[in-house]
Amino acid sequence: MVWSWVPEYLPKFVSGLWITLQLLSLSVFFGMLLAIPIGLVQVTGPRWLGAIARGFCTVVRGTPLLIQLWLLYYGLGALFPMVPGIRESFLWPVLREAFPFAVLAFTISVAGYEGEIMRGAFKSVPKGELEAARAFGMGRFTLLRRIWLPRALQNVFPTLAGEFVLTLKSTPLAATITVFDVYGVGSIVRQETYRIYEPLLFVAAIYICLTGIIVLVFNWLERRVPRPA
Template identity: 55%
Template sequence: MQTRATLVAPFYRHTTRLLAALCQPHRLVLAALFVAGVIAAVVGMNWRWLPRYLPLLIQGLEMTLIMLVASVVVGFLFALPLALAQAGGAALLRWPAHAFCTLVRGTPLLLQMWLLYYGLGAVFAQYPEIRQSWLWDYLRQAWPYGFVALTISFAAYQGEIMRGALAGVPRGELEAAASFGMSSRQIFRRVWFPRALHRALPALSGEIILQLKSTPLVATISVMDLYAVITRVRQATFLTYEPLLLMVAVYLCLSGILIVALRWLERRVPTGS
């Protein structure tokens, strides 16, 4: 049976290494500069507008998070079939999937968003059948077009990442799983997909961070996300630096939380059984 000292020793060593890493001179200097910058911003800038616009800022942050989470989840669900079609599908499926990923990745996300909102949205408005249906309650709003554009973009980029990860799984592992009598579905669920996901997670983490930084583009089609609210605050208060610094701080916090959560996930995703 392990003693208490045996159980505490790994935690003590990990804590000691962490403190030693944090106490390095360059990190202490950066931390001091950061604290000094925060104090200077709080003391020397005008933040009297913040309580008035706080409810609107919270609504904008909620829209940003909804756009991020929904587009990442749905985009990944679309990315997996795209990756499978390119990695192991027939030519009838492989070429359309490759063409879709190439087209989406080769055009700016802002252009895609404008084509959907100003182009497709205008087409929908020309049909009385659509305007009189229940769909018009959604199609006349801006957020569905922003959501679709973000989802398509994430699916195309992540589809290419998963294609490479699926293709990179050693064929011998798949053949070994088949020799144990696993069906194609069991091989995919227990070996191929877990191994590919483990290989793709570092790139997936980067794509999620990039997706977070792409969400402000929905403000260009009148979706009231955090960036749109900050723009409204700047126009109403004639302030420049304070609203922008607040937005920078929020996005830095969100990015930090995502990085920590995704690295935790990387350490716990199995590599396949």
């Protein structure tokens, strides 16, 4: 085992870690914003909207994330030369970077998987509670905000923690489109030092720490939410 490369590459790992955290938090945040309506419309209807949502979940969950990522980055990228003036437009600085595409791909993935989970979550809230809320005179949105959504989320909290850990572990795919996250930095170390095991072990250790943090945060959140007796 040779670890002498660690100090040299540590700054790179710090910036890689920052990229990984940004990827994870942005895609989880936007993904959940999408997942809630996607789950909800499948329970409440209208039916056609529910069908679209279900179709979206099926497609996203049925295709490899790597392919989605590449379709977005290289696939859309191949269309750019056909759009006249796109390189002069204000959008180009964003379209030119790989990072927004990675966030978009992971957001869609989170929306697809968590949309399905949220569907089950909304469904599992006992009807009686919703009826009681309505009997109190709550409007539809108040009911959703104060009763339905919190109860639904509460039910799937442990599941979501697991899902976000899985999302974390998908983020290394971003390295395939030139986003140098923790894993990407690890590959640089491997290629430049010809050491195989040490960088991989180092990267694995970082992911275990991140996973541990996610699990701890969710445990803490779970304890804060009062459980029905």
